[in-house]
Amino acid sequence: MNGNDKVFLPRFSRRWLLQGIALASGVTLTSRCPRIGAANARTPQTTTKATNLLNELEAVPNPRQSLKVVILGAGMAGLCAAYELEKRGHTCVILEAERSHIGGRVRTLRFENGLYGEVGASRVSKRHHLTHHYIRECGLQLRPYVMSNSEGYYYLRGQRIRVRDAANLSRIYNLSGSESGLTPDDVLGTIIGSRLAQLTEPEKAEIFAEQIHSAAVREMDEQFMLQWCKTSGFSDAAIEMMAAANGFLGDVMYFSALSFIRVGENYDEMEEIVGGSDRLPTALADKLKSKPKMGCEVISLERDDAAQKAAAVYLEGGTIQREEGDFVLCTIPFPVLSRLDTPFSAAKQRAIRNLSYDSATKVLAVTSSRFWETDDGIYGGSTASDLPISTLYYPSDNAQTKDSTISNNPSVLLAAYTMGSQARRLANLPLQERHRIVQQNLAKIHPQVNQSDMIRQMESWSWDDHPWSLGAWAMMKPYQQTSLYADVIAPEGRIYFAGEHTSTNQAWMQSALESSLKAVKEILVAAQ
Secondary structure, three states, X not given: OOHHHOOOOOOOOHHHHHHHHHHHOOOOOOOOOOOOOOOOOOOOOOOOHHHHHHHHHHHOOOOOXXXXXEEEOOEHHHHHHHHHHHHOOOEEEEEOOXXXXXXXXXXXXXXXXXXXXXXXXXXXXXXXXXXXXXHHHOOXXXXXXXXXXOOOEEEEOOEEEEHHHHHHHHHHOOOOHHHOOOOHHHHHHHHHHHHHOOOOHHHHHHHHOOOOOOHHHHHHHHOEHHHHHHOOOOOHHHHHHHXXXXXXXXXXXXXXXXXXXXXXXXXOOEEEEOOOOOHHHHHHHHOXXXXXXXXXXXXEXXXXXXXXXXXXXXXXXXXEEXXXXXXXXXXXXXXXXXXOEOOOOHHHHHHHHHOOEEOEEEEEEEEOOOHHHHOOOOOOEEEEEOOOOEEEEEOOOOOOOOOHHHHOOOEEEEEEEEEHHHHHHHHHOOHHHHHHHHHHHHHHHOHHHHOOOOEEEEEEEEOOOOOOOOOOEEOOOOOHHHHOHHHHHOOEOOEEEOOHHHOOOOOOHHHHHHHHHHHHHHHHHHOO
């Protein structure tokens, strides 16, 4: 791969830009926007990077001889690669360490009577055209995912207020002067929007590039997000308000400003897969001739550059096996890959050891009814807090119809969605204590959870504790894009790499799919 492989000119959120310019001149923009990023109303792109990747792959001549590709991991990247390679007549062997689960960090937990909740990937942006492509290929349906709801709450500094009253938060945080009346989105929108407004169009285009040359974008890579915030002119109290309202408490703000901007640029209108996110990897796997081999733990990799071969050595049922191919495509997350015996260069080993990952812990609560709908009038969206549970999300499946029958029946609530150090602290608690803490703090927002039998069951998931993930998603710290990324994506002989961690647009199903198509394209080119 080189810098020219990634030609993508993102249309940065006009909302971010307008918010930064308007607030700098003393004008407040008042509409409410998704909580994870700043304000994010967008104009849809007509020419997409996803379309380009599909077209580029179609343009690559198929090698004259059929290839055998050994794929490590049956997550989204591995399944997509196998699907595209098999369509072109090549043979794939997919080795998956899990015994029964495919999909990697796409993970849907299922309960009685068809109820389910997501502890992994749950959202598809309208901008994720590649994800939409495979959803259509698999015949699946989407529905709107409500990111923010004016009827939702903030619970900050011991006070609960409606999202629609966000301007009142400035009093809770004792903001004064020009900061009086600002909302968390105003603060984040100004911090990011004012910086983006200073960039030229070529500099904006570099934000998602693999190679960065401009000083302005390099500065984004070199600074913590917290540094960006502190040099923005806002008070510490305003920054704390913004961080708490967006789930950025703890060490999350110590990732690079560039990583924050990249993630935030995905928060357009969101959708979810009807029936659960795991239906997508399941449907992709069903389309494959060669099904994933389950319970195969890779322990080492081998490369024979002279013979133009590569191999994976793995444990299956306690027996050591070996699978050789013309290529190996490794989609194993780097924290797991670091434990393997690998024939990689010093630069690759450094990249594997040092690429940073975020942590995430989710707790699902099966409830007897949707009390948030019947009592609070909240149909979809979220509530953000500075409590140990951070952010909770309400199901979106009844947001449009507002069916009272659905409201009065059992449901699944994402009772805690924590990231960074907050996620690790929650995950470190014994299971029963963890669930007790979640219910105790959830009751501060929704006292109904303390009613007898309101919470029927709780399930939690920590991605740091999952042995085949050891982290939620790659999220770069300062200097990692400019000093590490080239080695993250570089092949080692006939061993190639894919997965969300190899994309500059990390942390999404889209990221894994993008990286997969790029890797397949490179393998086909190398085989010519």
